[in-house]
Amino acid sequence: MNNDIIRDIIKDYDKKRLKSKSDLEYRKKELYDMVPELKEIDRKISLVSIDISKYTFSKPEDYTKKISKLKEELNLLKNKKNNIYTKNNIPLSYLEPSYECDICNDTGYLQSGDRCICFKQEIINQLYKMSNMEHMLKKENFDAFNIDIFSNSVYPGEKLSPKENMKNIYKESKKFTFNFNKAKDNLLFYGGTGLGKTFMCNCIAKELIDEGYTVVYQTSFKMFEVISNYKFRNNPDDEMDKINYKLLFDADLLIIDDLGTESANSFTKTELFNIINSRLISGKSTIISTNLAIDKFSINYTDRISSRVLNNYTACKFYGKDLRWER
Numbered sequence: 625m626n627n628d629i630i631r632d633i634i635k636d637y638d639k640k641r642l643k644s645k646s647d648l649e650y651r652k653k654e655l656y657d658m659v660p661e662l663k664e665i666d667r668k669i670s671l672v673s674i675d676i677s678k679y680t681f682s683k684p685e686d687y688t689k690k691i692s693k694l695k696e697e698l699n700l701l702k703n704k705k706n707n708i709y710t711k712n713n714i715p716l717s718y719l720e721p722s723y724e725c726d727i728c729n730d731t732g733y734l735q736s737g738d739r740c741i742c743f744k745q746e747i748i749n750q751l752y753k754m755s756n757m758e759h760m761l762k763k764e765n766f767d768a769f770n771i772d773i774f775s776n777s778v779y780p781g782e783k784l785s786p787k788e789n790m791k792n793i794y795k796e797s798k799k800f801t802f803n804f805n806k807a808k809d810n811l812l813f814y815g816g817t818g819l820g821k822t823f824m825c826n827c828i829a830k831e832l833i834d835e836g837y838t839v840v841y842q843t844s845f846k847m848f849e850v851i852s853n854y855k856f857r858n859n860p861d862d863e864m865d866k867i868n869y870k871l872l873f874d875a876d877l878l879i880i881d882d883l884g885t886e887s888a889n890s891f892t893k894t895e896l897f898n899i900i901n902s903r904l905i906s907g908k909s910t911i912i913s914t915n916l917a918i919d920k921f922s923i924n925y926t927d928r929i930s931s932r933v934l935n936n937y938t939a940c941k942f943y944g945k946d947l948r949w950e951r
């Protein structure tokens with residue numbers, strides 16, 4: 625199933641490259657029809673270039689002299705060509721292939737052999753489509769945020785009304801996205817269900833995805849599944865397991881939704897600490913949403929985890945009447 629995604633993406637890359645090749649052929653034909661002289665010059669350029677490389681390899685007698693003569697010839701041809709381009713108002717790069725991604729030239733790979741960032745982004749896009757996230761983000765974004773559904777009356781045990789409180793959280797979330805590449809902030813959304821935590825996570829996700837950041841959204845349950853699939857090699861041939869796992873560390877923003885609903889044990893605690901800590905060290909932002917109260921959070925997780933979170937995350941408490949937004 626997962627490898628199918630990768631296979632499809634690779635096919636798309638092949639198509640992209642074929643298209644850029646055929647587009648180039650088309651432009652070339654058009655240009656040669658318009659200025660036949662250019663075809664002749666390009667033919668000569670390629671012949672001279674072949675001779676240069678032949679001499680470079682076979683090193684015949686007097687080859688340095690021969691090569692420098694050929695290079696002179698090549699320069700003359702290129703100048704002639706450039707003049708024709710300029711005279712006809714053709715951009716000099718007109719017969720260069722144009723790629724969607726200048727980093728990998730639409731191969732999906734870097735020279736190091738790693739996947740290009742555009743490939744990883746494509747996987748995230750596919751995962752969003754599969755997880756219905758794309759559909760969700762159309763409905764749940766800052767533009768759709770309606771402060772009026774929150775109550776104006778002071779909530780028992782709290783200083784502010786849910787409406788005033790949400791205004792603050794909204795501002796905090798906006799600030800988070802606005803300063804995203806500078807501030808390296810993290811957010812902790814906590815409070816009961818149906819108060820808009822997931823909605824606010826989606827607003828932030830949408831904003832940053834639109835700005836081109838890699839955003840990974842996982843419920844904590846799913847996140848630990850991703851981790852154990854990778855760590856225990858549950859699907860040995862599945863490249864997606866590795867990519868999904870790496871993205872928990874590499875994504876510009878990781879959103880862990882519903883932390884506390886997983887069955888906590890020493891494995892999940894170790895892995896959670898590893899992710900939170902690595903992301904703090906590499907300066908990557910994380911948002912955690914949880915139904916646990918702060919004191920419960922500290923009890924459920926180790927001191928190492930709760931101190932990292934409480935010291936490095938801006939905590940936003942959600943309270944009020946259950947809005948059942950998250951249903």
Ligand SMILES: [Zn+2]
Pocket residue numbers: 725726727728729730731732733740741742743
């Ligand atoms: Zn690329």
